[in-house]
Amino acid sequence: MDHSTLEAYCLKLPGAVHDYQADWKADRFQVGEKMFAMIGGHPTGKPILSLKCNPEYAEELRESYEGIMPGYYLNKTHWNSIYIDSDLPEELWEKLIIHSYTLVFQKLTKKVQKEISTAEGGNQNGN
Numbered sequence: 001m002d003h004s005t006l007e008a009y010c011l012k013l014p015g016a017v018h019d020y021q022a023d024w025k026a027d028r029f030q031v032g033e034k035m036f037a038m039i040g041g042h043p044t045g046k047p048i049l050s051l052k053c054n055p056e057y058a059e060e061l062r063e064s065y066e067g068i069m070p071g072y073y074l075n076k077t078h079w080n081s082i083y084i085d086s087d088l089p090e091e092l093w094e095k096l097i098i099h100s101y102t103l104v105f106q107k108l109t110k111k112v113q114k115e116i117s118t119a120e121g122g123n124q125n126g127n
Helices: 003-011 055-064 090-107 110-120
Strands: 017-021 026-031 034-041 047-052 068-070 079-083
Touching (some): 034 090
8 A cells, every 4th residue: 555545545534634743753634633544654664554443353453464563652452553565455444544534533522523524515424
């Protein structure tokens, strides 16, 4: 997977915004001012994508895919980091980004969820 494709997946989601965190040397993607994805580097020098994940699903993914590990510099229970050069199926990348976005979106206040849905011109449930 490449950086620009991952960025496009993240930014197509309703209300998603991007910024660059110079301190972290990472691209951050947020919805409602809450981060759902981050593209940055790992100490190995390899780029990684970090995504929020349901804890049980996070463990299952780590056991199933060599390129998925506990979140680097993030809560290891709720975040996974994935080497961008991992050979995961393309549809899995998108599924994991949507899963992360949905977890974050559902934690936003109803007011913020409605504002995002209204701005996007429809009802948004994160799926």
